[in-house]
Amino acid sequence: DVSDRLDTDYYGVFDDIPDADRAVWQRAKGFIDEVLPRMDALWDRAEYDVSLARRMGELDLFVDGIEHEGLGYSSPLAAGLVNMEISRGDGSLGTIVAVQGGLALRSLALFGSAAQKSRWLGPIARGDVLAAFALTEPDHGSDSVSLETEARREGDEWVLNGAKKWIGNGSSGGLTVVWARVDHEGDADHGAVRAFLVPQETPGYDGKPILGKASLRAIHQAHITLTDVRLPADAVLPGSHTFKDASTVLYATRSGVAWSALGHATACYEAALAYAQQRVQFGKPLAKFQMVQERLTQMLDELTAMQLYCRHLADLETGGVLRPTQASLAKYHNTRAARRIAAVARDLLGGNGILLENRVMQHMADIEAIHTYEGTESIQALLIGRDITGMSAFV
Numbered sequence: 557d558v559s560d561r562l563d564t565d566y567y568g569v570f571d572d573i574p575d576a577d578r579a580v581w582q583r584a585k586g587f588i589d590e591v592l593p594r595m596d597a598l599w600d601r602a603e604y605d606v607s608l609a610r611r612m613g614e615l616d617l618f619v620d621g622i623e624h625e626g627l628g629y630s631s632p633l634a635a636g637l638v639n640m641e642i643s644r645g646d647g648s649l650g651t652i653v654a655v656q657g658g659l660a661l662r663s664l665a666l667f668g669s670a671a672q673k674s675r676w677l678g679p680i681a682r683g684d685v686l687a688a689f690a691l692t693e694p695d696h697g698s699d700s701v702s703l704e705t706e707a708r709r710e711g712d713e714w715v716l717n718g719a720k721k722w723i724g725n726g727s728s729g730g731l732t733v734v735w736a737r738v739d740h741e742g743d744a745d746h747g748a749v750r751a752f753l754v755p756q757e758t759p760g761y762d763g764k765p766i767l768g769k770a771s772l773r774a775i776h777q778a779h780i781t782l783t784d785v786r787l788p789a790d791a792v793l794p795g796s797h798t799f800k801d802a803s804t805v806l807y808a809t810r811s812g813v814a815w816s817a818l819g820h821a822t823a824c825y826e827a828a829l830a831y832a833q834q835r836v837q838f839g840k841p842l843a844k845f846q847m848v849q850e851r852l853t854q855m856l857d858e859l860t861a862m863q864l865y866c867r868h869l870a871d872l873e874t875g876g877v878l879r880p881t882q883a884s885l886a887k888y889h890n891t892r893a894a895r896r897i898a899a900v901a902r903d904l905l906g907g908n909g910i911l912l913e914n915r916v917m918q919h920m921a922d923i924e925a926i927h928t929y930e931g932t933e934s935i936q937a938l939l940i941g942r943d944i945t946g947m948s949a950f951v
């Protein structure tokens with residue numbers, strides 16, 4: 557039962573979870589218990605086992621708070637708990653949820669036509685089709701607003717050219733939501749940023765996994781090149797018109813990253829506390845030393861703040877009043893705090909802290925990726941800074 561996981565919840569922040577949300581949380585926990593013993597080897601070999609994504613789909617773990625006919629139950633709180641619980645197990649699995657549900661499914665639900673939704677929503681939610689969200693480019697990460705991938709109209713077709721980098725599921729053989737700039741002189745849409753559904757078997761689409769990653773090793777991110785990729789007229793998501801639409805998706809998923817950071821930090825705190833209680837040095841458990849107790853207290857302090865951020869984030873979202881920069885602040889706080897907690901946990905485990913079997917090093921490495929994606933710490937600070945000062949530091 558998930559209640560046996562609450563010993564890290566000092567303020568009882570998650571004591572009163574409604575039954576429907578608790579049931580989703582319980583499925584996420586059950587999944588982690590089922591697969592965690594396999595994750596070290598996959599991480600070690602940098603192998604992406606796509607059957608894990610299918611299993612999460614079967615368990616309806618990709619819905620990520622998206623309300624849409626035909627999709628299973630989710631809510632902002634349930635989605636957050638899934639992100640937390642899956643990342644508490646393993647960061648690569650957490651990122652699969654973020655990409656498949658948070659980014660790809662959400663883009664389609666927000667901007668797709670009725671026909672696109674009826675064709676793709678179900679298969680993506682079930683994990684039958686692995687889906688990707690391709691915004692970042694080799695030359696445009698933080699400034700993805702300046703993306704250069706081009707979509708040109710030729711008769712009834714769209715023709716896409718460009719390159720994308722860091723795209724989770726982008727080499728999975730599934731479907732990629734590609735964000736591109738319309739290059740069509742004389743068209744009202746000229747210069748607009750729109751999203752296109754690109755089946756990965758389309759000629760001209762080439763997605764290659766990025767090798768040599770020291771973070772999120774059990775999922776692949778792709779480097780994609782698009783060379784005269786020809787798509788039917790109805791490949792464009794009709795509700796997507798500007799870069800702001802891509803940002804709308806990212807606002808929602810930033811909350812998810814704040815929850816994932818909480819999951820990573822919880823796992824690290826648990827590992828450190830358990831180790832400090834059983835490891836004996838100088839004739840007594842580490843936990844009996846004052847300095848160790850203070851470090852554990854610092855970890856719990858930060859962890860509790862992360863929990864409070866997340867719970868309140870879900871309440872704001874449920875009430876329909878969450879502002880984008882509030883999600884930014886939670887992401888900013890939680891990924892920074894998770895980094896600090898992971899570093900202290902790694903240190904408290906001594907040499908054993910670098911062994912994969914103790915599952916702190918993977919969290920520490922995986923946090924580095926979530927700290928960067930969906931907007932880095934500095935970018936969140938600029939977004940928040942613009943909001944609180946009324947002055948933009950971007951340009």
Ligand code: FAD
Nearest residue numbers: 689690691692697698722723724925928929930931932934
């Ligand atoms: P850069 O933008 O080059 O930033 C480098 C550094 O400069 C950072 O510290 C940054 O904060 C700082 N910086 C940049 N601009 C400023 C400024 N104005 N002021 C101060 N500091 C600044 N993208 C997708 O589209 N789809 C995905 O599925 C996806 N998955 C990802 C998975 C992983 C593992 C990773 C690492 C990335 C993923 N991304 C994905 C891309 C991710 O969103 C970008 O990496 C991120 O936005 C940062 O861009 P960048 O890596 O180009 O860094």
